[in-house]
Amino acid sequence: MSSRPDLRGRLAAARAQREREGLLRRVRTCDVLPGGRRVVGKRILADFCGNDYLGLASHRELVAALTRSAAVEGVGTGAAHLVSGHRGEHAALEEELADWTGRERAVLFSTGVMANLGALQALLNAGAMPGGRDMPLCVQDKLNHASLIDGAQLAGASLRRYPHADVEGAARQLDAQPDVPALLATDGVFSMDGDIAPLAALAQLCRERHALLYVDDAHGLGVLGRHGAGSLAAAGLGSADAPVLMGTLGKALGCAGAFVAGDADLMDAIVQFARPYIYTTAMPAALAAATRAAVRLVREDSEGRRERLAANIARFRAGAAQLGLPLMPSQTAIQPLVLGDAGSTLAAARMLEREGFLVVAIRPPTVPQGAGRLRITLSAAHNEARIDALLDALARLPLPTQALAV
């Protein structure tokens, strides 16, 4: 007889604990209707929680590029990039992404999570001695995306987090280990708060402390900066200031996948050493073709989608201010309404659903304890009437008193 503890029992206990705390998650099927609406169960809801900031996911040019390419290329690539899965569409997309973001080279990944896991693993772990006395330091903002945190851990780096957007805190963490190579990673736009990282100050700090700056611009690319080139472009920072830029293709670009961009040496290191790049099947070529169409549309923006998004953000914020809603100081498409405990956040999300709006309750561990929130996101696809209707519904929410103190 073995006295080995039972894994299933532990899982059941962890799940029961989540359930008691009101933190259980469930997958819901949200089908697509025209005009940014969703069918969820028996309800038709206006989506105010997605990341399709420019409304490109259903754009006819993307759909046409995808179907045209699939007719020639087929669906699957059948192999990894380093085997026989790298097509002309991938090569062209990588070149266009590098050109758009002002970098020497871009490397495609199948998802943003894989890009962060792979790039951090390659940059931090390659060349380190097994056993790890020379393991590099990875300094990160406390509110960074989970995949950045996990990437540093996967790499076996010494991970030190600093208080949100606190450049002096970041300096202290770098100075705590001055004798090892260091990388500082930050979201460009924070995914659950919507604020923008102090990129210029972080770039200066990294220059002074000889640390490599890595910016995850999942929520900045396409919407911020000249030609939508992202939060670094908006801050006037180039490749010399922020040598590693990670961008996702599934948010403002309306497709799926991600890339890492930077100088040729760093990008080659990622191709050589990033296991989530090396050992996975290349994304469908048709998806790369659709993404090329998206990059073209976003760069030119002849339909004025960035302007429409900005107008929608301004309209929502002005309306919320009139209602006295405790919005966070975000100027981006992410406009969270912090409600506090998980119970009130869930109740508010349910009430909005009854009124016809899909706004998901974000609870710990995605956000800190007591900072449950409605993560409201705006899109160029929303119209004024729908934003006003959402504001009307928000005005009827019973806000807990702690929310008013934020």
Ligand SMILES: *Cc1c(COP(=O)(O)O)cnc(C)c1O
């Ligand atoms: C969404 C997101 C990712 C992950 O990108 P996927 O392509 O969805 O896997 C990474 N970083 C940040 C900041 C994100 O918001």
